[in-house]
Amino acid sequence: MSRASVARKAAAYVAGTAGVSAACFLSGWGVLKGEAAIARRVVGQPFDGAPDDNGVYGAGPGDAIQFVVLGDSTAKGMGADAASQTVGAIIATAVAAFAGRPVRLTNVAVVGATSPDLGGQLDGLLARVPHPDVALIMVGANDVTSRLSQTDAVEHLAETVRRLRDADAPVVVGTCPDLGVIKPVPQPLRQLARRWSRHLAAAQTRTVVELGGRTVSLGDLLGHEFSDSPAVMFSKDRFHPSSAGYARAASALLPSILDAIGEVSADTGRRPERLRGEAVRPVASAARRAARDPGTEVTGTEVTGMARNARGPWAVLLRRHRHPLPAPDDAAKHAEPDETSETVAPETDTPDSEDKPAASG
Structure with a gap:
């Protein structure tokens, strides 16, 4: 069989397969769009804002540790009832207690932000804090819900991590949470959200570690508590964590933050x-x-x-x-x-x- 004949047969096969695939895709996409609309109605509208947790936490001799936070609504603390209940504030308070020094928290996270927004956040941050002592980034959920290209999302995260490392800042990234835990989202959309979330989280980890940072998997926001006690762990919009949920996430991030700045934690040096x-x-x-x-x-x-x-x-x-x-x-x-x-x-x-x-x- 000549190459031209093989090419024609291959083209015909691809065209036929593409036609079937396109029909299946359009049918499936229609289902997913309908389920997404249902999920938006069930989950409800986000809050008008999030607590402002910027400020100095703790006390003691010496200069304040410069702790900076970038990312989306989870990093900002949407769903917390008070500024002291955000991830940033909980970690800042704990670090101050461990270090015996005050901690100045600068939080530039923005509700609704995606990974491409990190660059703008960092521009404003470095103008205020040129040399952070440690940086926490929490981003990814909106990348999944907006179906942002994983390649684009990771490239923007990488550039942000690279610039922070150039400023001599240790970087800890809380990777994309598992959106499959959001019960109001129907199947099969919820299962797809889980798969997309995990794929993005894995890609984030590969990139961050190669650039000298460290990651902490937030997954389903740390435990079956979110599945078993949604009324406690989720805020009133049934999407963002409550103050209890943020405390759970902060407890997992804290040891990595402490190690990043050279403070001793229970896991420091452990094999x-x-x-x-x-x-x-x-x-x-x-x-x-x-x-x-x-x-x-x-x-x-x-x-x-x-x-x-x-x-x-x-x-x-x-x-x-x-x-x-x-x-x-x-x-x-x-x-x-x-x-x-x-x-x-x-x-x-x-x-x-x-x-x-x-x-x-």
Whole structure:
């Protein structure tokens, strides 16, 4: 068969397949648009604003630690009843207590922001705080709901992280939350939202770690509490966290913030523990695992003095949950077949399943 004949047959096949795919896509897209409209009506309208949590927290000798926050409505604290209940304020208060120094919080997050808005936030921030001591970024939910290109979203996040690192600021990124936990959103839209959220969170982690930052997986905003107690963990719009929800998220972010500025936390210097689902992996594998394991921190590390192998940078997963270790039988059930007996040895990378349960810790 000649190349021209093969090409004609291939073209005819592609055209026929494309026609079927297009019909399925249009039908599916119509369903999703209808469900999105239902979700908007059920979830309701957002609040008029969020508390202003900018200011100085704590007291003590020495200059104030410059803590800056960028991102979207979650970073801003929409849904909290008071300024002291936002993620930024909770972390600032705790850091001041640990460090014995005041903390000046500068929050430039904007309700409704997407990743492309981070550049403008950072421009204004660096004009006020040229050299932050630590930066927290929380972004991604609006990228998913607006169906922003993942490539564009990650590129804008990368540029923001790169500029903060150039300003000598340690960077902690709370990755895209799992929007599949929003119960008012109907299926199959909710399942698609979960998949998009996790894919974006994994891409965020790969990029941030390669640029020298660290990430904390917010996933379903840290626990089954959000599924089991939505009236407590969600605010009145049934979309944004309540003050209790923000406290839960802040508790997972705090250890990473403390480590980033050199303050000691319960996990400082701790070796990865296999029974807790922790490991050293290539960053791409670590990112996939973290995206489905809320509360997991991913940061760069070295193996035998090398920061990367042929597959990219090495990364270490630490599960910052303060839950007890799992029972040995439970750990064995959740352990992956490629795990080694040495807790600090890198794992051989194998494909991760999105629905595979992680070890609880």
